[in-house]
Amino acid sequence: MNTIDEVAVGAAVDELDALVRADGASLKLVTADPKTARVKVALDLSQVECLECVLPTEFLEQMLTDALAKRIRGEFELVLQDPRR
Amino acid sequence: MTAVLTSEQVEVSADPEAWHARSIEERWGDGAPLIPPTDDRVLAMLAASPEPADHVIGVLPPQHGVATIELLAINAVLAGCEPAAFPVVLAAIEAILEPGWNAFGLTTTTSSVFPMLIVNGPCRDDLGIDYRAGCMGGAGGRGSMTIGRAVALCLRNIGGQRAGETSRSVFGQPARFGMCFGEWEERSPWASLAQRAGFGADLDVVTVHGGKGTYPLADIHNDDPRDLLYLIAKSVAFPLSNLYLSGNPENGQVVIAINPVWADRFAVPFPEAEQVQEFLWEHAWQPIDLWPAHNQQMLRDRDRVANDGKVRLVGRPDQLVPVVCGGLGSLHAVALPSFGESQLQQAVVRRPSA
Numbered sequence: 001m002n003t004i005d006e007v008a009v010g011a012a013v014d015e016l017d018a019l020v021r022a023d024g025a026s027l028k029l030v031t032a033d034p035k036t037a038r039v040k041v042a043l044d045l046s047q048v049e050c051l052e053c054v055l056p057t058e059f060l061e062q063m064l065t066d067a068l069a070k071r072i073r074g075e076f077e078l079v080l081q082d083p084r085r
Numbered sequence: 086m087t088a089v090l091t092s093e094q095v096e097v098s099a100d101p102e103a104w105h106a107r108s109i110e111e112r113w114g115d116g117a118p119l120i121p122p123t124d125d126r127v128l129a130m131l132a133a134s135p136e137p138a139d140h141v142i143g144v145l146p147p148q149h150g151v152a153t154i155e156l157l158a159i160n161a162v163l164a165g166c167e168p169a170a171f172p173v174v175l176a177a178i179e180a181i182l183e184p185g186w187n188a189f190g191l192t193t194t195t196s197s198v199f200p201m202l203i204v205n206g207p208c209r210d211d212l213g214i215d216y217r218a219g220c221m222g223g224a225g226g227r228g229s230m231t232i233g234r235a236v237a238l239c240l241r242n243i244g245g246q247r248a249g250e251t252s253r254s255v256f257g258q259p260a261r262f263g264m265c266f267g268e269w270e271e272r273s274p275w276a277s278l279a280q281r282a283g284f285g286a287d288l289d290v291v292t293v294h295g296g297k298g299t300y301p302l303a304d305i306h307n308d309d310p311r312d313l314l315y316l317i318a319k320s321v322a323f324p325l326s327n328l329y330l331s332g333n334p335e336n337g338q339v340v341i342a343i344n345p346v347w348a349d350r351f352a353v354p355f356p357e358a359e360q361v362q363e364f365l366w367e368h369a370w371q372p373i374d375l376w377p378a379h380n381q382q383m384l385r386d387r388d389r390v391a392n393d394g395k396v397r398l399v400g401r402p403d404q405l406v407p408v409v410c411g412g413l414g415s416l417h418a419v420a421l422p423s424f425g426e427s428q429l430q431q432a433v434v435r436r437p438s439a
Contacts, residue, residue, distance in 0.1 A: 035271040037217065037413065075218050075413045 003074035130158035143182035146189040148245025164235035180430035198424035201296035205279035206289030209267040216267030218412030233263030272345035273409035274352030289434035295427035318368035332387035334400035346415035366402035
């Protein structure tokens with residue numbers, strides 16, 4: 001029962017990566033594991049000069065969840081690794 | 086070598102509605118549509134069996150029906166099983182026939198108890214055995230919906246279990262249509278149910294639990310793992326549990342289905358399943374004063390009351406059996422209390438050698 005397609009998940013993360021890149025941040029897919037239904041995404045802020053300019057964690061998390069939900073069949077757990085937490 | 090079928094042949098209509106009506110008239114099923122067990126379908130099922138068609142797996146109660154592989158295959162076809170799932174049905178029947186499961190008692194009792202199948206191992210995904218959201222009903226995996234049903238049909242058609250006749254079950258329960266779900270091993274922080282029983286993680290294993298029903302538990306207010314486990318322990322020790330009726334507190338189990346989110350939470354203070362069981366056991370009791378005088382006397386007569394007035398639900402921690410499954414929505418657990426005079430049984434799924 002593979003409900004997570006890594007390519008599709010990667011495409012969703014890339015879309016949002018384009019959004020945060022404008023502020024110097026980047027989003028990367030760490031893992032998308034169909035066995036655990038866990039998707040780990042890391043936010044890199046090391047090149048960001050204005051932290052307040054990057055989408056807030058909760059908002060980014062919601063946008064990612066919405067984007068992933070369109071590409072994943074069934075439930076999944078998003079783990080956003082955000083250094084601001 | 087192709088098997089030779091020896092069962093009685095019956096001519097039926099090819100029209101689905103006429104076939105369905107006939108199956109109800111003949112009492113071949115559970116009221117829902119069945120798949121006609123044509124020779125081709127039965128032979129395909131038999132090809133998936135490690136034993137020949139005439140092999141007798143045992144005698145099924147309550148009416149002592151001789152369960153040959155052929156008869157079991159016919160019922161698996163009726164239930165809609167795919168042949169690859171037939172070895173799981175056979176393993177479940179083997180487990181049911183273990184004396185410790187007490188099949189005669191469970192198929193005849195006034196209780197609602199019925200075999201609940203819990204599957205571990207790689208076959209869960211291949212066969213559509215649900216272990217995520219809606220795993221106890223609603224997810225709709227073919228394995229979950231047909232393997233348990235096949236076992237139910239075997240008990241009905243081979244064993245002769247019929248409600249109101251050989252079975253005195255007062256209410257029955259939805260699981261009497263068949264209940265089969267898996268453990269979400271990949272999200273469990275603990276060794277799986279099968280591993281805790283000594284089986285390797287690479288094996289497909291069926292656990293058969295004589296469950297009385299699904300007893301829902303919920304909490305949205307408290308994230309503390311100890312508080313939540315304490316509340317689960319108190320909830321499963323409800324005063325009218327069958328497990329208080331017996332004089333022997335070492336009979337029976339309560340399977341406790343824990344969602345993956347809670348499981349992660351519980352694993353912080355309790356990294357081993359045995360620690361969860363110990364904590365549950367410490368709190369799965371009620372004070373003797375909870376019961377009316379007549380019941381208090383019964384419990385005292387059966388030596389169920391400790392000196393401190395605690396009446397423990399079960400005698401040992403390992404009778405409280407956590408299983409990780411269900412969706413990621415958190416907030417819920419499900420207890421599957423047993424009939425009491427029955428012990429969990431397990432069997433490895435065996436397939437034909439290549």
